[in-house]
Amino acid sequence: EAEEAGESYKAYIDIAGNKMLPLIEESGDAGQRAADAVAIANIETRVGKVYAVIADAVINRNLAETRIDFSKVKEEAMKDIAEVYKQVDTVEEREWAEEFESHYNNYLDIFESKMLPILAQSGSVNMGKIRALDDDIDGVRNLTLNALHKIVLSLEEEEKQDMADEKEIRELDGLIDGIRDALLVPISEMEKSLEKETVEADELFDAIGKRTTLLTIIISTIAVIISLLLALTITRGITNPIAQGVIFAQKMADGDLSEHLDIDRKDEIGVLAKALNRMTFNLRDMISAIRDSSEQVASTSEELSATAEQLAEGAQQQASTLEETSASVEGLTA
Incomplete structure (x- = not known):
């Protein structure tokens, strides 16, 4: 169907573009050509009217009226x-139009410049010159009419050619109509086939759309679940070490420095765990040092107490000796 439509379309374009269109461009309006020919024929009649004015001037010799009439026909001639x-x-x-213009102006000029001055002379008129000028006017008038006649014949020939072109255009138009009708059949079949394929494509597209929607929902659900699991894992990864750190700190506050915070991480929580462990270690060392110092102070205190007791006993002995000495002295003096 596509090949058949393509061949018909090529024939359609060939006739319309290569045959019919050039004819339309070259052909004119046959009716207008006929009207133009009639207009030229009317001009031929008016050329004859000029000669009637000339003949009236020669016969009647009413020059005033002749000049008025000639002025009118000359204006019409222009x-x-x-x-x-x-x-x-x-x-x-x-x-031919230029030839007509030249002869027509010469035609008018012979009468106006040559014949009228002779007719205007007083006394008898030289009829020999008048006849000679009349012969010249007849010759120029015939040349003028001959040029017009050539134009009329050319316009009539163009009219015939335009009519023939119009006939051929109508025939080509009928042929184009036939090709167009023949072309519409496979195109119509192609349109039906395309409509069917379009419907099938729409149905397939709808099915794909539904599958895509379902797949999108499934993927979105999986993504949400994964996000929740990741969030839970991340939360536990943060809250569990913090909870261990809180318990560890509470034991430290209760005086239990034997615990060790077992968190091996490289983030801020890991740094905090290491700092707490280091603080516990330092506190244990400090308490141990304080305990050792206390024991040394206690030992020194005991030694000082013993020394004090010895000194007290010595003092008592000296006091007894002094009392005995004093009694002896009193006995001697008595």
Whole structure:
């Protein structure tokens, strides 16, 4: 289906882009061409009207009226020249328009510059010159009309070509419509297939989404449990050593310095445990030193007591001796 649609699409593009589009760009409006040809034909009629003014001037010789009429037809002639340039659209037609302009101006100039001055002369008119000028005017008028006729024929030919192009465009348009209709069939089938695949993909996506959600819940639950276990382990790792330290400190406060805090860690708790053990060791040494000093003081005190007793006995003996001596002296004096 995709290959069939691709081939139909290529044919569609080829006809539309390579055949129909160039025809549309090159072709014009056949109706407009016909209107342009009619407009040029009307100008031909007005060229003949100029000659009617010239003939009336020769026959009636009412120059005042002739000048008024000629002024009007000359003004119309200038407009007609401009109109002709608007109607042409090819190089050849423009050359004919320039030819028309040149002959038309010459046509008007012969009458205005040459014939009118002769007709305006008083007395008899030189009819030989008038006839000669009339022949010149006829010749130039024919050249003027011939240039216009060429333009009319060209416009009519373009009209025929435009009509032929329009006919071919309509035929190509019908062919394109057929290809388009043929192209829509596999495209429609492809759309149905894509819709089916899209539905299946959506269902698969929903199933994957549900599995993903379930897996996410399981992973989240496991992560929470692991987090709780880690938190409990970390808490125990902190609180248990602290509890041991508290018990150890209480025993120290009760005077039991025989305990040893068995905590081997490299963190702050380990440093605290080592400090407590070192303090206990130092206290034991200090108490032992104090005990030794007390024993030495007690021994020295006993020695001092014995010496004091000996001195007291000596003093008593000396006192007895003195009493005996005093009694002897008193006996001698009596």
